[in-house]
Amino acid sequence: MADKDNIKEGKDFGIGIPQENKPFHVKGAGALDWGMQNRLGRIFNPESGRTVMLAFDHGYFQGPTSGLERMDLTIVPLMQHADVLMCTRGALRSIVPASINKPVVLRCSGGQSILSELSNETIAVDIDDAIRLNVAAITTQIYIGAEYEHKSIANLIKLIDSGNGYGIPTMAVTGVGTDMKRDQRYFLLATRIAAELGAHYVKSYYFDKGFENVCASCPVPIVIAGGQKLPELEALTMAYKAIDQGAAGVDMGRNIFQADSPVAMIQAVRAVVHQNMRPKKALDLYQTLLAEEKKKSKRQTARAKRRK
Numbered sequence: 001m002a003d004k005d006n007i008k009e010g011k012d013f014g015i016g017i018p019q020e021n022k023p024f025h026v027k028g029a030g031a032l033d034w035g036m037q038n039r040l041g042r043i044f045n046p047e048s049g050r051t052v053m054l055a056f057d058h059g060y061f062q063g064p065t066s067g068l069e070r071m072d073l074t075i076v077p078l079m080q081h082a083d084v085l086m087c088t089r090g091a092l093r094s095i096v097p098a099s100i101n102k103p104v105v106l107r108c109s110g111g112q113s114i115l116s117e118l119s120n121e122t123i124a125v126d127i128d129d130a131i132r133l134n135v136a137a138i139t140t141q142i143y144i145g146a147e148y149e150h151k152s153i154a155n156l157i158k159l160i161d162s163g164n165g166y167g168i169p170t171m172a173v174t175g176v177g178t179d180m181k182r183d184q185r186y187f188l189l190a191t192r193i194a195a196e197l198g199a200h201y202v203k204s205y206y207f208d209k210g211f212e213n214v215c216a217s218c219p220v221p222i223v224i225a226g227g228q229k230l231p232e233l234e235a236l237t238m239a240y241k242a243i244d245q246g247a248a249g250v251d252m253g254r255n256i257f258q259a260d261s262p263v264a265m266i267q268a269v270r271a272v273v274h275q276n277m278r279p280k281k282a283l284d285l286y287q288t289l290l291a292e293e294k295k296k297s298k299r300q301t302a303r304a305k306r307r308k
């Protein structure tokens with residue numbers, strides 16, 4: 001119980017200074033409850049309004065893809081440079097140090113593989129487990145126009161309802177099936193459907209001709225996936241164009257962890273996303289960091305040899 005002796009009565013009431021109600025910085029999230037806003041505010045940097053999510057959930061349907069064979073060796077060193085980690089609960093519990101102070105977006109769908117129909121997913125995590133893992137957001141994929149379109153949309157609806165009950169936002173991923181075209185028509189449709197159903201932000205792919213219309217017509221933030229590995233300059237250019245045309249960040253995997261230097265690449269991507277750094281300058285930054293890393297590794301090898 002608080003000490004009752006010598007209680008000092010309040011006297012500085014700031015009369016004449018109106019209490020400030022600051023607008024919330026995440027698009028479409030101004031009317032959400034405190035817990036939702038707080039979690040979204042951990043994902044989207046309040047200064048830039050943007051995010052760099054490191055995606056390493058690929059194993060849930062692809063197995064140990066290149067760069068993710070040993071996530072303890074390849075992904076853990078990158079985590080300090082990411083704003084957000086996106087992964088499965090299996091990776092989270094087995095690889096990610098619990099002491100890490102990074103928001104986690106939890107992959108909550110699964111049930112298919114690269115050997116079967118991609119759109120045939122189910123919800124693979126109970127909301128109780130997501131809460132237990134203290135995640136900042138949950139996510140599933142919708143496959144508009146695919147064989148299991150309805151099922152994937154139903155998964156999203158279920159996830160949003162579960163998350164809403166506990167103030168946990170949902171990111172919808174617009175999954176692109178093998179026969180689908182990555183064009184304006186597809187992404188206008190898929191991102192808008194996801195937002196109208198209540199997704200708090202949406203992951204799309206970048207495409208030329210019309211991406212800005214996708215960002216404009218989606219009432220919540222869009223982040224882009226990186227997609228297949230590209231030469232570094234192309235990946236940085238893609239991130240730059242996406243941000244320039246209205247994306248609120250990236251949720252990038254292969255273009256980071258399959259780069260020659262993933263640590264340098266994630267830092268270059270950060271510069272593009274948070275500082276609007278132009279792609280060529282970001283490439284210079286990447287190359288400088290890569291050269292420093294090589295020098296450091298040479299020095300370490302030489303030191304190790306001398307010790308022998």
Ligand code: R5P
Pocket residue numbers: 055056057058086173225226227228251252253254255
């Ligand atoms: C793919 O299914 C996963 O959701 C990935 O997280 C997503 O595609 C982003 O990774 P990448 O940049 O490698 O495409």
